Amino acid sequence: MATPQLEDKLTCSICLELYQDPVTLPCGHNFCGDCIRDSWRRWKKMCPECRQPFPDGAEPCRNVALSGVLEVLQAAGRRPEPGLESRAGSGARCPRHGRPLELFCRTEGLCVCCACSVRECRHHERALLDVERRERETQLRARLVVTQEQITQAKTQLEELQKQHTQIQSSACNLASVVSSKFTSLIQALQLQQTLALRNIEAAKTQVLTQALDEMHQLQDHLEALAQHYHRVQNLLGQADDENFFQELQQLPESPEPLGPLTPLQWDEDQQLGNLNEYLSPLCNLLLEERNPPRVADVDDSSPVEALGPLTPIPSLMCPLRKKLWENYRNLTFDPESANRHFYLSHQDQQVTHGCHPRGPAGPDSFELWQVQCAQSFQAGRHYWEVHASDHSVTLGVAYPELKRHKLGKQTDNIGRGPCSWGLCIQEDSVQAWHNGKARRLSRVSGRLLGMDLDLVSGRLTFYSLEPQAQALHTFHALFSRPLYPVFWLLEGRTLTLCHQPGSELPTVPQGEASALC
Structure with a gap:
């Protein structure tokens, strides 16, 4: 009695039945005589297994030995059962015939086996699976380039x-x-x-x-x-x-x-x-005759510090953008308790100068860094303020109350160096926006007159250059969860002035703590 493995060896790959009148092609593959002739009438004259061409005018040879084996098998009464599983192999198998998927039917757009090619797809356009795959990949790569x-x-x-x-x-x-x-x-x-x-x-x-x-x-x-x-x-x-x-x-x-x-x-x-x-x-x-607008404040940098005049009126002639920002203008003052011991405050705490000699020992709340913050904080609403710098090498920003007061390493400032502060650094040859230790380089602009617009409703902090006209430099987007204090850093010899609107009163700061402007 033949085993299933033997029956698999004696099965025609075209009809999936035991060989009937088996014949052998020059390549060595065997088929039923009627199956291979029927295949050649419908398709090219080649081996369905290996695609080797068969010579025109020649006839396949009858396999005498294989015919004898089949006679013995038939005499033993062994017939193949329906649904006999195909021999083991790697790769995907045809769900209808259980044979390896070796061809691609271009008419139906499906992967097919050899049996499909002589039955369901015998009149369709077909190609070898790997050839079709390479061709389609080439087309996709061309599409990817485009x-x-x-x-x-x-x-x-x-x-x-x-x-x-x-x-x-x-x-x-x-x-x-x-x-x-x-x-x-x-x-x-x-x-x-x-x-x-x-x-x-x-x-x-x-x-x-x-x-x-x-x-x-x-x-x-x-x-x-x-x-x-x-x-x-x-x-x-x-x-x-x-x-x-x-x-x-x-x-x-x-x-x-x-x-x-x-x-x-x-x-x-x-x-x-x-x-x-x-x-x-x-x-x-x-x-x-004149295209240049008037300067907002004509300040002589070589004049003494006291001559800068933080309350100098700002002309009413300005671009519409700056007029719009002025609707939320806030007058601010520096917090003396937070000022570095080299910082000198004047003009009712509206002006700060970085001097060469310390003014005394550092206080418990003063910055060890070259920084000072405002006495006012913001925790809701929208607020805008302006500052005038005597020269470059200044940083302005906002920070949460927990901003470190002490040095960490060789840095002389920490505005924007961590997650609790945002800053704009104005240098002689560059402008950089800092937050969480990451800097973004911006285009060079005049850094003398600057504005800051803090919108806590929409979570935006925008820095503006105001000379010769207002233009946005950079906008930070964040979910501000705690009160924010304006904070500043300035190099030795620099002066920073908080500009005030003419006729506006200074905000009241409760003794011992900073007020919140909401």
Whole structure:
């Protein structure tokens, strides 16, 4: 009686039954005589097992020995059972025939075995599985390259658009300041023309910035779609199972279409200023002869410290951004108890100078570092304040009450060096935003007159440079959970002044503790 292993050796790979009139091909593989001839009538004349071509005009030879074995098996009454399992082997198996998946049916998009190729898929277009896999991988890699190029192009366009957006904002702010300063110097009868000119500039700015924001949003959405498609393709290329690979490949969507060139932003400073000729033709030369706005405070750095004047009135002519910030202006004072022993406070604690000689022993609450904090703190609402620095090498920021007062290592400041403080460091050759020990390098700007806007409702801290016009330098986003104190660091010989609004009263500080401005 034959064993199942023997029956497996005596089974035709085409019909999956015991050989009937077995024949042998030159490659050594055996098949039923009728099965191999039927296969050749429907497909190429080659071996279904190894794909070796069979010579035209030749006939397969009858396998006498194998026929004798089959006669003995049939005489013993042993017949193959339905559903006989295929011999053991590695790789995925055909769920219908149990044979290895060696082919890919391009018509149906499925992995198939040799039996499928002469039965269900005999009229379909087929290819070897590994050949088809390599071809499809090549196509996917080409698609990946195109997607990466689109991502790079979109990022470049987005960066350029953001740069233009910033420049247009600054230009529009400058134009508004120029027009405002010029019209203010004219007689009352020209105020109507001034309002009209400012309205036109604001309308033009709104229109072009709206276009810029719309295109930025489109580019950001396009970048997200490209990134998702990029990751899907990468995941598909990492799929080890062939059957899952082709199943997921069928579901893979096409890569997003490129957005194409961006519409140029139509912003022309000369055109905006040229429109004034229609309203003020006799006065055009007067209005356009000077483009630079007036300085906020004309301070001589070489003057003595006492001559700086922290209460110097700030002119009312300023760009709309700074006017908006002034709605939440806070007058602050330095806390004498926190000042480093080399720091000298003056002008009702509104001005601090870093001197060469210590003024006395350090107090229990004073900074060992070259720092001082304000007597006021903020724990709710929105607040804005401004400072004037005599020179570079200063740091301004905010910190929680637990900010360390003592030195750690060789550092002379710790503003932004840990998780409980945020700072902006102004150096001679660089500007850096610091938080939690990480710095972000910013563009160089004038660091003499600076503003800080703290919005505890939305969790934003924004630093501004105010000369020649207000422009945002950096914004921190955080969930501020405890009261925040303005804190400052300054190098030896530097002076820092807290600017006060004209006519505003100094905030009241309870004895022994800092007040909270809410």
